Amino acid sequence: MKLIIAGSTGYVGTELVRQALAHPAFTSVLALGRRETPIPPNLSSGVDQSKLKSVVVDDFENYSDDAKKQLAGADACIWTIALTPGKYRSVPPDQGAKICRDYAAYGIETMSNLPRAEGSKPFRFVYFSGSGSERDPAKKPLIMGEYFVLRGDAENRILGYAQKNPGKVEACIAKPGMILSPEKHGVLIHAAIGLGSMVLGFGKIDVRVLVAGLLGQVVDGFEKDTLAPADLERLGxxxxxxxxAGGN
Structure with a gap:
């Protein structure tokens, strides 16, 4: 199985690459980003690092012919490219919309239309969103409302595209709460994230658990089109x- 990981240098993307390289179901891991993706640290012994192929794209609304050639034949994509709420505040609204919504909408359309082997299963696309996103603009949250409605609009577009192309593409929205990383976050940050998750009601999940569940969904097929925090925790x-235990 050939997997694209979009946003492969972030800490979620890095964990996706790490676990995908160790997973026997994935014969090729295409790390999509604006710069070269290095081999992640702390790989399990015996992992075939040659499965990792770095695909550099300068414009996520205009893939080069070379990039398309490298991505052709892929079976699935996990899309993690977006802005956090804090970073969203620091960019103009149109730029924020491109990064959080438009790039992903163009990505699923581009990837699902690339050449694939005859008889392939539908292309599987996971859009990595968040538990605070809102698909109904009339229910705009009071805090960071524009951001969460934008993420919800992205979810609507991704699912809408899949619904219009049955048999060709399948889409799933992953909506985790706050994500803990044992490598990136120290004890104090873990405590702050835990407190924040309680206050906001978003929940929290270990990045390793989250990634294990998402990769399982890509391999086995989507349980449903939207995975809430509780679903991701259980599956993960x-x-x-x-x-x-040594299995996948």
């Missing part, structure tokens, strides 16, 4: 326990 823990 099931897969993470198998991974720690």
């Amino acid at each position: 823990k099931e897969r993470w326990e198998k991974t720690k």
